[in-house]
Amino acid sequence: MCDQTFVAITFGPCDSCSQNKPLMNIYLQNEPVNYCSLCVELMACQGLAKGETVSTLRAESENLKAKLEEERAKLHDVELHQVAEKVETLGQFVIKTRRTLKGHGNKVLCMDWCRDKRRMVSSSQVIMRSAAVCVLQEHAVTMPCTWVMACAYAPSGCVIACGGLDNKCSVYPLSLDKNENLAAKKKSVAMHTNYLSACSFTNSDMQLLTSSGDGTCALWDVESGQLLQSFHGHSADVLSLDLAPSETGNTFVSGGCDKKANVWDMRSGQNIQSFETHESDINSVKYYPSGDAFATGSDDATCRLYDLRADREVAIYSKESIIFGASSVDFSLSGRLLFAGYNDYNINVWDVLKGTRVAILFGHENRVSTVRVSPDGTAFCSGSWDNTLDFNPV
Amino acid sequence: MERVIVSMQDPDMGMKMRNQRLLITVIPHAMTGRDIVDWLIQKYTITEEEALHIGNFLVKYGYIYPLKEPRNLCLKQDETPYRFQTPYYWTSTRWPASELDYAIYLAKKNIRKQGELIEYEKECYNALHKRINHTWDFVVMQAREQLRASKQRRKADRIVLECQEQAYWLINRPPVSRYSDVMLYMWCLPLKNKLCMFVWVCSFVKYCEQYQDHDPIMQGCLPSNPWITDDIMYWNMNSETVTMPTKLRVERWSFSFMELLNDPLGRKELLTYLEKEFSAENLCFWQACEEVRHGEASKIAAKVDEVYKQFLAPGASRWVNIDSKTMEKTLEGIKHPHRFVLDDAQMHIYFLMKKDSYPRYLKSELYKNLLAKAIVPQETKKSVFPFMRRQRHSSPSPALVTQTAEDNGKAKPSAAKANAGTASQI
Numbered sequence: 001m002c003d004q005t006f007v008a009i010t011f012g013p014c015d016s017c018s019q020n021k022p023l024m025n026i027y028l029q030n031e032p033v034n035y036c037s038l039c040v041e042l043m044a045c046q047g048l049a050k051g052e053t054v055s056t057l058r059a060e061s062e063n064l065k066a067k068l069e070e071e072r073a074k075l076h077d078v079e080l081h082q083v084a085e086k087v088e089t090l091g092q093f094v095i096k097t098r099r100t101l102k103g104h105g106n107k108v109l110c111m112d113w114c115r116d117k118r119r120m121v122s123s124s125q126v127i128m129r130s131a132a133v134c135v136l137q138e139h140a141v142t143m144p145c146t147w148v149m150a151c152a153y154a155p156s157g158c159v160i161a162c163g164g165l166d167n168k169c170s171v172y173p174l175s176l177d178k179n180e181n182l183a184a185k186k187k188s189v190a191m192h193t194n195y196l197s198a199c200s201f202t203n204s205d206m207q208l209l210t211s212s213g214d215g216t217c218a219l220w221d222v223e224s225g226q227l228l229q230s231f232h233g234h235s236a237d238v239l240s241l242d243l244a245p246s247e248t249g250n251t252f253v254s255g256g257c258d259k260k261a262n263v264w265d266m267r268s269g270q271n272i273q274s275f276e277t278h279e280s281d282i283n284s285v286k287y288y289p290s291g292d293a294f295a296t297g298s299d300d301a302t303c304r305l306y307d308l309r310a311d312r313e314v315a316i317y318s319k320e321s322i323i324f325g326a327s328s329v330d331f332s333l334s335g336r337l338l339f340a341g342y343n344d345y346n347i348n349v350w351d352v353l354k355g356t357r358v359a360i361l362f363g364h365e366n367r368v369s370t371v372r373v374s375p376d377g378t379a380f381c382s383g384s385w386d387n388t389l390d391f392n393p394v
Numbered sequence: 395m396e397r398v399i400v401s402m403q404d405p406d407m408g409m410k411m412r413n414q415r416l417l418i419t420v421i422p423h424a425m426t427g428r429d430i431v432d433w434l435i436q437k438y439t440i441t442e443e444e445a446l447h448i449g450n451f452l453v454k455y456g457y458i459y460p461l462k463e464p465r466n467l468c469l470k471q472d473e474t475p476y477r478f479q480t481p482y483y484w485t486s487t488r489w490p491a492s493e494l495d496y497a498i499y500l501a502k503k504n505i506r507k508q509g510e511l512i513e514y515e516k517e518c519y520n521a522l523h524k525r526i527n528h529t530w531d532f533v534v535m536q537a538r539e540q541l542r543a544s545k546q547r548r549k550a551d552r553i554v555l556e557c558q559e560q561a562y563w564l565i566n567r568p569p570v571s572r573y574s575d576v577m578l579y580m581w582c583l584p585l586k587n588k589l590c591m592f593v594w595v596c597s598f599v600k601y602c603e604q605y606q607d608h609d610p611i612m613q614g615c616l617p618s619n620p621w622i623t624d625d626i627m628y629w630n631m632n633s634e635t636v637t638m639p640t641k642l643r644v645e646r647w648s649f650s651f652m653e654l655l656n657d658p659l660g661r662k663e664l665l666t667y668l669e670k671e672f673s674a675e676n677l678c679f680w681q682a683c684e685e686v687r688h689g690e691a692s693k694i695a696a697k698v699d700e701v702y703k704q705f706l707a708p709g710a711s712r713w714v715n716i717d718s719k720t721m722e723k724t725l726e727g728i729k730h731p732h733r734f735v736l737d738d739a740q741m742h743i744y745f746l747m748k749k750d751s752y753p754r755y756l757k758s759e760l761y762k763n764l765l766a767k768a769i770v771p772q773e774t775k776k777s778v779f780p781f782m783r784r785q786r787h788s789s790p791s792p793a794l795v796t797q798t799a800e801d802n803g804k805a806k807p808s809a810a811k812a813n814a815g816t817a818s819q820i
Contacts, residue, residue, distance in 0.1 A: 083595045117629060206688060228733075332609055333608060335598070337612070353598060353599055380611075
């Protein structure tokens with residue numbers, strides 16, 4: 001026999017609100033009563049005696065809840081620049097262009113650094129060039145299409161990928177022999193139904209991530225050209241993507257013409273997070289070096305910083321005097337500076353923490369199409385529609 | 395579980411009950427651990443091990459509670475007495491145990507035993523007093539009322555009730571300090587949001603500060619920025635195969651485990667350390683998994699097979715220590731190998747290294763010696779060919795440029811164009 005030394009009703013109509021719920025046996029004014037847990041809580045909070053109406057209490061609790069939400073929303077307003085108030089202000093920057101490459105005969109559309117920190121590949125309307133800036137070699141490959149909009153260096157430094165209006169992404173092995181006809185060794189890897197806007201190798205030479213004007217991103221196996229995973233979720237052209245520098249190395253962010261920046265899981269193809277605060281097309285996305293946030297540059301003339309853990313925008317970099325869209329963004333090595341190239345031919349350098357602009361760089365004669373910081377952070381390169389690439393260390 | 399309990403209490407086929415003596419009072423309806431196990435074996439024709447297993451669950455979920463050592467929630471197959479918990483306190487029927495209830499219980503205990511609450515209970519009591527202070531009058535009132543009502547019962551009943559309540563709360567509020575953090579989490583939701591936001595946003599400031607010295611654009615780099623001076627010594631000193639790394643580089647390994655692994659030299663150093671600790675197979679396994687994940691699709695099956703032979707097969711030469719659940723899942727997955735089949739195991743080993751080997755490596759003599767011997771490069775002197783260069787200085791920290799020297803951050807395009815010719819020179 002079990003212990004049931006007193007009769008206890010555990011479920012039934014509450015004495016106070018008359019709803020069928022699990023009951024608590026409590027004592028009010030020396031009499032045992034059965035209340036449901038909500039009524040007990042309400043009563044306890046208000047210190048009421050038995051008999052007061054619960055509906056007034058309910059109304060009050062709804063009021064309290066609404067107020068809480070309001071407060072919570074207010075408390076959400078912890079902005080990055082507020083927290084960074086105590087951080088030392090950066091002095092004025094003196095940034096000088098050290099080198100200019102003028103080999104492109106057309107608008108420079110895209111560039112990428114090699115992991116060895118001194119070589120880069122750049123693409124233009126017709127040609128894709130790889131130039132080793134501190135070393136003596138240059139290759140040029142003529143592409144069978146106009147507007148090579150995306151190019152990327154493989155981690156090993158031996159292979160380059162590029163693509164554009166031909167809807168494909170092709171992979172070219174590099175060799176030290178200048179006379180080698182690189183076009184002959186080309187290998188088509190990715191096939192989209194619209195132009196290729198961006199491409200990037202993942203941690204190895206074997207996988208390629210691409211984004212396209214057909215609104216999708218895709219992960220490809222380089223060797224076989226097989227599609228490993230596709231990412232659907234944008235409702236317009238995807239213009240840019242960036243891989244996360246995280247330990248698990250499984251996510252990437254993409255930005256598109258639908259004003260959204262989406263974070264994807266490479267393994268499952270799922271859209272994990274989505275951010276939609278921009279007012280126009282997002283031209284460029286780039287992860288903060290720690291991988292906890294990413295910055296975007298958009299046609300609405302602002303750059304914004306989104307925190308992945310807080311799941312919201314934490315900073316906007318804009319100025320009333322800037323009215324042209326930002327085409328490309330990149331962080332310095334420590335993440336303190338954000339370099340953004342704009343369509344008004346300038347590059348603005350923003351203090352990421354404080355939200356202020358620390359420098360403007362003039363020097364291009366047409367819109368800046370791409371800005372990339374070198375892997376070791378010693379310099380950054382900007383490519384422009386004036387057919388040049390400028391290298392600017394400080 | 396409840397079906398079992400109900401059938402156990404069946405007057406004819408159920409458990410044999412005895413009276414138990416607790417000091418001078420007799421508690422009816424107690425049973426011994428051994429009886430429980432025997433009954434389970436007999437009724438369900440199971441082995442002793444299984445019966446013990448089931449019995450343990452009955453105790454852990456609060457349907458049966460021990461009388462002698464109430465805090466030790468396990469079934470002992472001997473003369474230890476147990477009792478059934480009243481259905482009032484069953485987890486299934488009862489409302490979720492709220493803060494209010496617990497506060498009332500602790501208040502009652504406090505009043506009754508006059509400050510004999512044990513350590514963690516005292517902490518909880520104080521925490522609750524702060525958190526639900528607005529209800530405290532009600533709590534105290536209820537505690538007093540319930541105590542008064544219970545005094546009107548027979549002593550045996552009272553003891554039984556106390557035992558039942560105590561058992562219930564031991565299940566629902568286990569004395570693990572981590573629980574109070576969970577409680578804090580649940581109750582401070584608005585506060586938590588703000589705290590979390592603050593912490594996350596602060597992390598950017600911290601990251602920037604930590605890496606500032608390593609950012610050549612912010613602090614300049616020693617010996618000099620190759621882009622400015624055309625001197626590639628900086629790159630040479632930091633190349634992958636250098637014998638003695640720079641101090642900044644070695645310091646950077648201490649920022650995070652990922653930094654250490656991403657640097658090939660760091661990885662090599664870690665391997666040396668792990669070899670001394672006889673756990674080098676962890677790093678090798680992790681590397682092999684990376685190769686599977688990022689390698690050619692056609693070679694996956696072969697690579698997975700090799701990984702299995704080397705690291706996972708029973709009796710393998712470099713067997714890695716993974717928990718049984720992950721091991722089972724991985725072995726099952728290996729039968730149909732795909733790119734991500736080793737992910738769980740890899741993650742397990744990664745976090746093992748991160749939490750265990752990595753902190754120890756940072757404290758080890760190996761790392762400390764390397765840090766002490768690491769190079770701090772000298773600033774390069776002025777070039778031998780001054781006429782070919784512009785005004786040179788080895789990358790001073792640009793953030794500290796004074797007003798006289800700066801010109802509002804505007805670049806000098808004419809100087810840039812003049813240098814176009816030097817683009818392809820060393």
